[in-house]
Amino acid sequence: MKVLVLGSGVIGTSIAYYAARAGHEVTVVDRQPGPALETSFGNAGEVSPGYSSPWAGPGVPAKAIQWMLMTHSPLVIWPMLDPKMWRWGLQMLANCTERAYALNKSRMVPIAEYSRDCLRALRTETAIAYDDRALGTLQLFRTQKQLDGTAKDIEILKQYGVPWELLDRPGFVKVEPALALTQDKFVGALRLPGDETGDCFKFTNRLAEMAQGLGAVFKFDTRIDGLATEGGRITGVRTSAGLLTADRYVAALGSYTPQLVAPLGLKLPVYPVKGYSITVPITDAAHAPESTIMDETHKVAVTRLGDRIRVGGTAELAGFSLALREPRRATLEHVVSDLFPRGGDVGKASFWCGLRPMTPDGTPIIGPTPVQNLLLATGHGTLGWTMAAGTGRVIADLLSGRTPEIPIDGLTMARYGR
Structure with missing residues (x-):
């Protein structure tokens, strides 16, 4: 299956690696000249x-x-x-209750623990080193x-x-x-x-090299201008390099993901x-x-x-x-x-x-959308590095038609009722 991953931060690159390892034909698109040059570049280094x-x-x-x-x-x-900021702030305040805190944490811990286990397995399998x-x-x-x-x-x-x-x-x-x-x-x-702990930038660059070794293609210095759709499906991504097409698309653009998918009627509180x-x-x-x-x-x-x-x-x-x-x-x-x-x-x-x-509830948005061939991987907040490997495995499983090893019901955008 041809898969187009939008974004080459630690989340997008992890998805690319695991999807390529699963046998998919993967292309990654990013406006930067290399991997992990935005939010993944200089984070605190915690896998926590x-x-x-x-x-x-x-x-x-x-x-x-x-x-x-x-x-x-x-x-x-x-x-x-900025109405979006104040709306997001009010949504966050609505989550400041004992009940909401317990529910949100119950959704975050499994993906974080799973991700750490995936990262350990990756080190064992590949000897990847990143301080x-x-x-x-x-x-x-x-x-x-x-x-x-x-x-x-x-x-x-x-x-x-x-x-x-x-x-x-x-x-x-x-x-x-x-x-x-x-x-x-x-x-x-x-x-x-x-x-x-570890250097997220080093990790992402080495993982990108490993993904390329598995056949993934990274198109850097490529601006993403929008999505082309027809009949409730994405038919391509408009970029500075022309229209890029695939069978499935994964949006992993961090804070910029909501802007990309808004024309599809998807409102993400990120x-x-x-x-x-x-x-x-x-x-x-x-x-x-x-x-x-x-x-x-x-x-x-x-x-x-x-x-x-x-x-x-x-x-x-x-x-x-x-x-x-x-x-x-x-x-x-x-x-x-x-x-x-x-x-x-x-x-x-x-x-x-x-x-x-x-996100206002702290939980990332991972998984399917109402758009048939679009998956999301965004909203990780301060835990992108912590949750990256697990997110990559989950998305790769979904692309392959497999049930992920952890439940994802509380991780999808469906929890917002849209």
């Missing part, structure tokens, strides 16, 4: 099934107000007359209130069988020795030993939430992180990627703006310097931002 939770939850609206009043705020909302480490995630708490608040999270982790450890200062220093210098700033930590990162060269490995540390106060992740430290965070609602704002950089520099003052040289850090495709 243990943190697969919706942003919308009980108490979040009150916390959001507190966050926006902080000097180094994890949340920034630009006042814009990967399997040393877990450490969530650091600066206040006793934050530490006490882990009780609800731990109950959920128990419910889904996610391994966890609650650590005191000696405990988290044993896991992350470089924190010995700054341990007094924290009262404790929650460790998720099953989580992993909105861009900008995230920032800095990448810091390590100057003293003994004083750098071993894996990923999440600063709960600032919602910033600090991750070891080979000889670099990746620092990622901030949720900024600013439409499709890719402006690099210096206050966001200051927050990231503050956190990494506060945790690991001797680890890296922030003066030599590179600064980046990307648009995370977020």
